[in-house]
Amino acid sequence: MDELRNALGDLAEGWEERHGRRLYCAVSRERLVEAALRLLGRGLRFATASATDMRSAMEILYHFSIDREGAVLSLRVTLPKEDLVADSLAPHLAAAEWIEREMAEMLGITFRGLTDTRRLLLADDWPAGSHPLRRDGEVPG
Numbered sequence: 001m002d003e004l005r006n007a008l009g010d011l012a013e014g015w016e017e018r019h020g021r022r023l024y025c026a027v028s029r030e031r032l033v034e035a036a037l038r039l040l041g042r043g044l045r046f047a048t049a050s051a052t053d054m055r056s057a058m059e060i061l062y063h064f065s066i067d068r069e070g071a072v073l074s075l076r077v078t079l080p081k082e083d084l085v086a087d088s089l090a091p092h093l094a095a096a097e098w099i100e101r102e103m104a105e106m107l108g109i110t111f112r113g114l115t116d117t118r119r120l121l122l123a124d125d126w127p128a129g130s131h132p133l134r135r136d137g138e139v140p141g
Helices: 002-011 029-041 094-107
Strands: 014-018 022-026 045-053 057-066 071-080 085-087 110-112
Touching: 002 022, 002 029, 029 057, 029 071, 029 085, 045 094, 057 094, 071 085, 094 110
Parallel strands: 022 071, 085 110
Antiparallel strands: 014 022, 045 057, 057 071
């Protein structure tokens, strides 16, 4: 874990460790892609991503597996509700495309550089601008 802390260096805005096998690194949206590429360059494997509506902000976690250690490092990006835009990892990491599409569809996050923005889960006639996992939105029907 110390090696990863050093690798991310000045990109990290804060660290949190849980249970010895979960490490969270806060990064700014502007440095997200650079941080992810550093992790991939160190042999970590992208596992998945998740996002949570925290009422006043959205939190995105990009989870990277450290297979040899049986551990996970998650990059944490917090976006204010009034500016839900982040750079997409998909142009650099194809495995991120579908989960970013889901986050866009279900939470209303815009990913710059994500070229395929077709819906994955919602019906074609679902109202534009309505995101079912948002705490502040109304779900039709």
